[in-house]
Amino acid sequence: MASQGFPARRIAALLDVSESGYYAWRARSPSPRALRRAWLTRLILDIHQESGSTYGYRRVRQELCHRYGIVVSHTTVELIMKGAGIRGRAGRLHEQVPWEGARTPSRRWTVDVLALTTLLGPLYTAVVLDTASRCLIGWSTAATAHRGLVHHALMAAITRAAHAEPAAGTAHDSLLACSFTERAALLECAPVRGRVGDWYDHAVVGSFWDTIHRELHGPSLWPDTHSLENQLSETFDRFTRQA
Template sequence: MSESGYYAWRARTPSARELRRAWLTDVITDIHRESGGAFGYRRIGQQLLCRYGISVSHATVESLMKRAGICGRTGRLHAPDRRPGPRSPGDHWIVDVQAFTTRRRPLYAAVVLDAASRGLMGWSTAESADRPLVHRAVMAAITRAAGTVGADGSDGADGSDGTGLNAQRSPLACSFTQRARALGCAPAHGAVGNWYDHAVVNAFWDSVHRELDEASPRPDPGALEERLGKTFDHFARPA
């Protein structure tokens, strides 16, 4: 390369294609981080289409992930002695936390799903992802299971350990997704969900994003929180 050609290359502004790939890499990195590092290029490609309406080939997503130095987690995400598959309703709950992007700040939503019925038992929303967020969702699920009020994320009774689990009121088993663990919302001693649990959670969030049917990032966190509440209430209603 000639000296003049080198300096011309250095002075050249990035092309529209390069700018789009840089922006897309940032979006992919955000999705990968929100999944707790579990999503690979296929799952991220699905999230790009579902959440942002962006249709990108698997090869492009895989290439951008390699350039960013990230990859999905291979293999099953559970201990070998954990048996996946349907369980009796009320026997096992799955807890997950999802981040929703807005132009002002992120909004986090914690949900509790029944592993057998795949029904929404409880939820909670907040500006930060922490254990109290999960605690409110689990206590709302316990209240709903008791048949007193709806699963609207209201506070539960005193006596909890602050992790969302209360042995006296909740004898059933709970597992936390890798995403909840990565965000610091799951207790250190909490069980990690298996691949079946993650499949239930991912199918639920796909349905939520289709129901919202909005562009992202969303401009108003308050409006998003209200819309999420209505969407969750719809999913929590008995069939």
């Protein structure tokens, strides 16, 4: 109501809440959990719209997993859809893959997974790059390659993107496309029906890793995964601060 021009003091008195409390709430930064939920809402709204408003929470949850590698419960998706005022259409599910032939997004993320070698075994590192700006926006590491590695990197990217553009109005104002490198697919870290990036996506990824290898300034073979992980974290933090 205040955003629509009504006096905050009068609204606070009407609702029997303190005016100072309202301003404190407005100035307070949202929690990472709230930011992730807001970003999930944007993704869910887009999937639902691309389906012709036919998908229910079960199919929307499938698409979140297949397209983005994001694993959430049926209950979470159902509550988000209810809160956004959308629901599925009763009847037979459409078999069309919704993102084939859909609108061209304004921006796309590319996800890669690389095994970095140490004397005690590999350290698998998933990175999420904004293809347009070539910036690093999310990453995660693990001793083994699995889809959860990509999921954690994507959730970190979602949180960062939500901080960067908290006032985006609709799903169409935001990132709603994600591709995976062939390497991520071969390591079975990409979703089964995830989109494989084109030559440009792979060129962006290749250039990024060339820069990272120059920045690490470490031994040709790291002694253990822990020391490599610490150095990677410092390097990645510096890259994201510069983005």
